[in-house]
Amino acid sequence: MTILLAFFLFGLHSFAQQTVRGTVGDMLLQSSLSGATVTMNEHSTLTDDKGQFRFTNILPGNYSIMVTYSGYQQQQVEIKVISGKENAISPDDAKFRTPNIPVAVLLEGKFSSLYANRVSAAMRDSISAYGGSFMPQNIDDNKMIVVADGDIVLNSVSKGNEPLPMGVNPYTIGTQREVLFANAIFLQNCLDYLVNENNLSEAKAKDYVARLLNMQKVKEEKTFWQIINIAVPVLLVILFAVIFQWNRKRKYSK
Structure with a gap:
């Protein structure tokens, strides 16, 4: 089973026209989650390709926002929409600052x-x-x-x-x-x-020493070894063909 912690980041704001918006993302992978289902009481929507959602025409009051996404734990947050004021809700940073948790x-x-x-x-x-x-x-x-x-x-x-x-x-x-x-x-x-x-x-803890090539020698002998690698195989093929034809001619010419 893959150990995967699903964290959702909410940035929720309400304005005079009672609009609630936010972003759903994976804090571990530092990426937004598109297609997540966001439900706020009787309202429901999906996040866009940037992981953002938006609810309009929301009356002031207390609301419960539920977020579900395949492969992640369901997350829920409570908000209070106040007319004419901006409200921001962020995750508790203290919950995500515990280093080196032993498993x-x-x-x-x-x-x-x-x-x-x-x-x-x-x-x-x-x-x-x-x-x-x-x-x-x-x-x-x-x-x-x-x-x-x-x-x-x-x-x-x-x-x-x-x-x-x-x-x-x-x-x-x-x-x-x-x-x-x-x-x-x-x-x-x-x-x-x-x-x-x-x-x-x-x-x-062992030390491995890489045996590097002598670059000066490589530069000096580069052309020689290129000729060897190209010419020798060709000469061997020609030699094999000559021997094969000579042997064939000697065998069937009688």
């Missing part, structure tokens, strides 16, 4: 068994009778990665019941808002880290 945690060390305090003496004796012993904690260091949502490793399915690449949002695929999230890369890095004894961080 996965890496744990390393010795882990205690979930049954450490649940094994009775009778169960221990039964395990011992089969030549085993209960271990309340692992001996060697271990590691695990705990992810907040297991759907992060799921693949969505297209309308034709075909699996989509991991990290693709099926509702925006094929549109200008299509984004490929790094779910697959995250999963690969997790597996590499868990099974790689040398640790993925050490592999990524």
Whole structure:
């Protein structure tokens, strides 16, 4: 399941002629959403190609605006239209300023068994009778990665019941808002880290030196190698043709 947060930005204004207008957009992708359904009490409309909507002839009073769009969470905002005054409603910026929200945690060390305090003496004796012993904690260091949502490793399915690449949002695929999230890369890095004894961080920390060409030598020998690459294949084809014709003539001339 693709993790996609749908945020809607409203800029609502009412004027003396009781007109309410606003814009619907995706704050994550910084783009407007055209074709979104905007409902204000008994009034309903669709946003234009710029994500804007407009209601006219609105009487003063309290209204509830509902916005729905395929692939996004439904959003609702309450407004109050006051005749002769301009009203502006914006999203709470504090809700969108929380940085580095963890969705996965890496744990390393010795882990205690979930049954450490649940094994009775009778169960221990039964395990011992089969030549085993209960271990309340692992001996060697271990590691695990705990992810907040297991759907992060799921693949969505297209309308034709075909699996989509991991990290693709099926509702925006094929549109200008299509984004490929790094779910697959995250999963690969997790597996590499868990099974790689040398640790993925050490592999990524390696320095790779690019062996660049000697540009002075390239400039001096450019013509020579161009002739070799062009002439040699042609000469080989001609030589093969001559040998083939000579062998054919020798074979059938008798």
